[in-house]
Amino acid sequence: MIPGAAEYDVDLTVDEERVDRLLAVTPADVDAAPELSFARNVFVPLTTACRYTCTYCTYYDPPGQAELMAPDEVRDVCARGADAGCTEALFTFGDDPDERYDAIHDQLDSWGHDSIHTYLREACKIALEEGLLPHANPGDQTREQMATVADVNASMGVMLETTADVQAHGGPRAKNPGQRLNTLRNAGELSVPFTTGILVGIGEDWADRAESILAIRELHERYGHIQEVIVQPVVENERWTDGTPDLATMRRVTAMARAGLPDEISVQVPPNLAPARDLLDCGVDDLGGVSPVTDDHINPDYAWPALRELEDIADEAGVPLRERLPVYERFVDESRGDAEWVSDRIREAIEWDDVHGERFRSVLRTGENPA
Template identity: 40%
Template structure:
């Protein structure tokens, strides 16, 4: 292999390499540094290799038993699960049965033909009985081995260590270790790629290799990854001399040499590769230098088990690791055994059952939701407050400055805001709150309204909808269709209770046509002529127009004449057809939704705009959605407000099938309100927060992060409840007032069009 242009790394100053590496790292990962909370399960310390630096491998006479028993494995895993671990790291020697009769006898006694088949059984036991995700470091394997173990593991790993054949020669550290031949290890990397295994590899540096040989090894890893896209992280591990080994007196690597290799790894492998360095192999005051050189992951850290490979180097306490990471302007975040970029698309890299587990565990970044909060639940929404600055804060401030001036942000800017973490969240929420104060003042508005969902029977197959497709009949209730008399009764009752608005929506019943919607309007307008009718999603409008053979313009004009006053901006979900083809393939597409709203605005019907997020979508989709709303508002001025609706997953069919995440994280839910305020400024002044989705603490947090409106008292909320939501069906005016005051503001009842209302609701039963 030739070095090519990368030979210049040999001549460049370390400071130059580190500067470029840090820039690339921050550009891709921002301030986030990940780690995995794991338990270390040394399934066997027998090994057929004799690496001259290793203390992990033992001879049969040195150990009580060749293998951990099933009970011992599960005891370690259960202790890890109780301590909040998510990964079970299985580490073992390479095919010990090829060398030791004790291993062969032990396997035969347990009923297994090989170490790898026993490993598969133990990984399955841990997965099934504790929920920990196995990561397997099992030495050299071929295509068949990877295929056999893939169903019971989240990821696997094999350190390349070196590409130098020279180190396997006599007197070299790998002499007598057939599994350490670089060609064999590179073939194992290829086999893992062919098997679609998320894979960890890396270098062990300081064992006698040269800088040129390190570059060659990194190039080999890069080339394998280019073919298969399967390398989830590359570890740059420094050699540590261990007493009792042949290399006990071998000099250890200097910090600068480690930094040089990390920086070169970043520059060779590119900005998107996860670069890891074990934090327990350096002094705490050296960790910041590793981060600056290109590290963005600390690997597995266990609160339960020691590092059996480096027993002389205890894991750092997680609070101390967090502190050291923060001191470097970074934010420590937990990850799974499968890397974040792979966890964002688990269906491509895992068996369906494992993909389901991973997908349900993570946010849109591919990082696990660790606080237990989900939208729609009664659990108070946690809000993390972190002071300080990060390496990303300058870029965030630049984006915020443009947003505060009302400029149109680009998609990449918006994605960067959604990726923000740690102290940068405070920057964003603070800027959004200040913008809210300037645009709206301190009033927290709400409308006294009633939802009338006239049917839950629907022709469409939206995967997120539990209202018509949910399996929990106790929540959804039986299929129903209200008759006109009942619709009228509910409208009159709403008016008698002080409501200024009724919101009319329902499923697309197979018997409904455009005349149905006209008759619903006539019914309500006749029964309660003073009440504002806020009705019909763009899907319902499109269905009505098509069934009557009318244009959108003509049908909307008819609806307006019959009393329609405004349209809800529902059925938007995510305005990106890449997402819509998954969650609502037979629904109106992005262009059709926007066309309904454009047409409605043109004839004087104003509308709300919504986003339903946190399922199969990602930050780029959210950015495109916000920009689509902004661009249409710039054209028409017809949107009254923007309403973030976090996905409530519990009874949603797409979630129950394992095809969606479990809603957005608390961080994402809060940021959606702030980022919407910033992106839509100054074109949309009102940002609403949903008490149904977020609960009391959540809406208070949102009100302090850019939101100014609590929506409606609703009286009869049923859609979120059908999905498993537990935050109630109605809030009265007193509760709205208390929430506003808890956020440091005052409440004001409004109309649908954001005019002050004459009187508050008298009662809600």
């Protein structure tokens, strides 16, 4: 049983035979993708407050030091991103700030917000006004919290990281794999196109990696909502000095992700953190979001590659490189029963917005950004 699954009433048990089959996969068992994609984004680190204290993370700040972006700062970053041709506003968080962050909550209250999620909704509206499609990653969310912001997001995400109970999540404020899976389930029930991923090298073993991939697959098979899975190595930083996975590990786990996931789910590696050139033959088809404007605020020591470098990676692999939106094309084109994958607000921005829509439509249909 996955730790915490029963606590959050997540009915999910990964079959051991499927785990064993996935553990036998090698890079030779998968094919290289026929093309590579990427998104052009800006990072908007809405708050550095976080209820967790993961030992590998440099993003969070403790109470008294955490920051909260003001609305005019959000608008400025988004405007600069739109001017640079970006299509995505990536809203990053620590997980929902707890009661220790009294200064953060006081500031939210002074702006007329009773939670970080109602403020996130305002920030997403600002991004839309400035010509970007929001993709929010606010960590673990209840169904009510996600519903508060779903209609103003083109897609959303949270890293599952692992289904294992690892010491790197340890302490009195540890992440709970069951809670993470509950967030993925909430996204499926709310028809939110979703990005998730595994974090490699934080104390999980090979069986844990296989189980994590298969858990994502099972939830996708129920709801059809996972658009991409990130295979991300933990990297050295001022808080994490226990090493990063070697190339052989990354090649094997990337191939496992490709073999273990349905074909419609993209396998992504972040090119500023992983040796992307050496992983392309393991089934990678996406290089994630990169920014010409902002740093990677989650991993500030690791600079984004320039677009020219992404083109070189694709050229070396002999495949085309195309730009994409933060929501994959199939979710814009499809509905699921009575539920639309994207809200009217997002669809209007993509298809009918006279000011910004040309850029979105061009990326969606041709993979080329007129900006």
